[in-house]
Amino acid sequence: MVEIATRKQPNRYPWENKKQSGIYRFFDGLEKGKLLSTKCKRCHHFNWPPMIVCTKCLSDQVLWRELPKGGQIIAYSLSYIGNSQHPELICTIELSNGLRMLGRIIGSKYKDLSYGLKVTRKNVGLVEGRPFWTYELVGRSKSKEGKTVTQSR
Amino acid sequence: MNRVALVAGGLARFGKREASWRDLAAEGGKATLEDLPELSPEKIDGVIVATADEEPYLAAVASEILGIKPKIATRVENLCSSGGTAITVAYSLISSGLINKVLVLGVEKMCHRQTVPLLEWDFTRGGVLMPAAWGAVYAQKHMEKFGTTEEQLALISVKNHRLSSMNPFAHFQKPITLNEVMSSRHVVTPLKLYDCCSKSDGAAGVILAGEDEARSLTDTPVWIKGLGESSQGATFGNVNPEYVTWPCVKIAAKEAYQTARVEANKIDLAMLHDAFTINEIIEYEDLGFARKGEGGRFIEQGQSEIGGKVAVNTHGGLIGVGPPIGATGVAQAVEILAQFRGTAGKRQVGRVENGLTLNLSASVSTGNVIIYGRNSH
Numbered sequence: 001m002v003e004i005a006t007r008k009q010p011n012r013y014p015w016e017n018k019k020q021s022g023i024y025r026f027f028d029g030l031e032k033g034k035l036l037s038t039k040c041k042r043c044h045h046f047n048w049p050p051m052i053v054c055t056k057c058l059s060d061q062v063l064w065r066e067l068p069k070g071g072q073i074i075a076y077s078l079s080y081i082g083n084s085q086h087p088e089l090i091c092t093i094e095l096s097n098g099l100r101m102l103g104r105i106i107g108s109k110y111k112d113l114s115y116g117l118k119v120t121r122k123n124v125g126l127v128e129g130r131p132f133w134t135y136e137l138v139g140r141s142k143s144k145e146g147k148t149v150t151q152s153r
Numbered sequence: 154m155n156r157v158a159l160v161a162g163g164l165a166r167f168g169k170r171e172a173s174w175r176d177l178a179a180e181g182g183k184a185t186l187e188d189l190p191e192l193s194p195e196k197i198d199g200v201i202v203a204t205a206d207e208e209p210y211l212a213a214v215a216s217e218i219l220g221i222k223p224k225i226a227t228r229v230e231n232l233c234s235s236g237g238t239a240i241t242v243a244y245s246l247i248s249s250g251l252i253n254k255v256l257v258l259g260v261e262k263m264c265h266r267q268t269v270p271l272l273e274w275d276f277t278r279g280g281v282l283m284p285a286a287w288g289a290v291y292a293q294k295h296m297e298k299f300g301t302t303e304e305q306l307a308l309i310s311v312k313n314h315r316l317s318s319m320n321p322f323a324h325f326q327k328p329i330t331l332n333e334v335m336s337s338r339h340v341v342t343p344l345k346l347y348d349c350c351s352k353s354d355g356a357a358g359v360i361l362a363g364e365d366e367a368r369s370l371t372d373t374p375v376w377i378k379g380l381g382e383s384s385q386g387a388t389f390g391n392v393n394p395e396y397v398t399w400p401c402v403k404i405a406a407k408e409a410y411q412t413a414r415v416e417a418n419k420i421d422l423a424m425l426h427d428a429f430t431i432n433e434i435i436e437y438e439d440l441g442f443a444r445k446g447e448g449g450r451f452i453e454q455g456q457s458e459i460g461g462k463v464a465v466n467t468h469g470g471l472i473g474v475g476p477p478i479g480a481t482g483v484a485q486a487v488e489i490l491a492q493f494r495g496t497a498g499k500r501q502v503g504r505v506e507n508g509l510t511l512n513l514s515a516s517v518s519t520g521n522v523i524i525y526g527r528n529s530h
């Protein structure tokens with residue numbers, strides 16, 4: 001079975017360091033509970049993941065903007081990797097502006113989910129220095145877990 | 154343009170090995186060089202190493218280990234498609250005339266790692282970094298759209314385990330039943346343990362040569378007739394917007410078929426990239442072996458078995474033989490060579506005319522297709 005998780009590369013220069021990385025704001029945003037990426041000032045293309053040069057027009061004039069919070073479920077699974085007793089709900093989300101990502105779903109059971117259901121982003125943060133976010137179904141009662149996740153980096 | 158052929162191939166057994174990267178490079182390199190005693194190592198003028206290992210300068214290290222002093226020693230890293238890309242680079246170096254006898258050596262150490270820092274760069278995965286997560290997405294969408302079943306996925310694993318049980322270099326040496334696959338534990342639903350490739354250490358090598366050298370070195374050269382490669386991006390969020398069809402595969406295949414002047418229905422042997430069972434099903438379709446949506450039926454009808462329309466993954470595929478990253482694509486070429494030579498033993502597919510390899514990376518963002526044939530044109 002594939003269990004390719006990751007470990008932090010000890011010698012990697014920090015992507016989250018302002019002096020060493022043009023996308024430090026992405027990590028800064030995550031720490032503050034916001035999922036940011038770059039929108040091109042010239043052609044308005046929303047780059048995802050964040051890019052300091054627009055992938056459509058090569059402009060280096062980009063604005064940091066929060067990604068839409070809402071989207072819909074494209075696919076969802078129970079992942080037993082690393083926790084065979086308590087599988088976690090993972091999903092593919094398409095945001096309202098068409099951008100796509102993997103993530104986790106909280107506050108719902110597997111049997112409650114279906115393709116196309118509307119979701120909204122809940123927790124955003126860094127876990128062991130890695131981007132992390134969760135979604136929950138729109139219209140669910142407020143999840144107790146709904147707070148910014150920030151752990152040691 | 155100088156034509157290029159496979160003239161030798163060799164393997165270091167895939168599996169959980171008590172051996173270092175260097176040990177595996179030595180073992181796989183030795184097997185490859187000894188497959189062609191007519192060519193002494195000092196005549197090799199290029200060494201291309203395919204690996205995702207973190208250590209630097211590994212092409213020079215491997216050359217020194219094998220007593221080769223090539224004009225060009227370099228490395229190709231393209232995650233799981235490193236091997237296919239390395240063969241493509243070797244092909245272009247030879248066809249340009251710059252060098253003409255190249256060892257392509259894929260080597261990987263995976264089993265010692267609890268965790269592998271290979272996917273941290275993909276921010277669009279939101280920390281969901283296990284490859285089975287994307288495999289599960291593509292499986293779900295194919296099931297939703299075309300009614301593909303978990304049994305059809307399982308049949309891929311049954312076939313590939315049966316074939317790997319006949320391959321002494323494979324990680325998995327035992328056939329498994331449909332029931333064993335279906336009742337294996339869930340990994341990421343709907344994928345179960347035996348729907349997924351494992352992790353393996355291993356090495357695979359091939360020697361490629363230009364036309365004159367190939368003809369003088371061996372009576373059974375296997376010619377590269379066409380190649381195609383396509384990189385559609387890197388991150389999960391930016392590739393395969395339709396999920397059930399993969400642009401990098403379709404583009405690479407189209408180019409390979411065109412350059413080879415061979416059509417899909419003329420391929421009688423194919424090594425595909427079955428990181429997950431669903432991959433092989435989608436690949437039947439995107440390579441043109443089956444119509445879109447009918448990949449599940451294709452395996453059900455036995456069309457990809459030895460004796461079917463096209464024999465797929467006769468070495469056991471990634472699921473049976475193991476997926477040591479840089480060695481994966483090179484091992485595909487080693488099997489192609491064995492099948493053309495007629496030395497594949499119990500896995501032998503009659504007489505092969507046209508063989509194809511498909512090697513992929515990272516949530517199917519890069520695809521490499523190579524078509525091999527018995528004749529140089």
Ligand SMILES: [Zn+2]
Pocket residue numbers: 040041042043044045054055056057058059
């Ligand atoms: Zn732009």
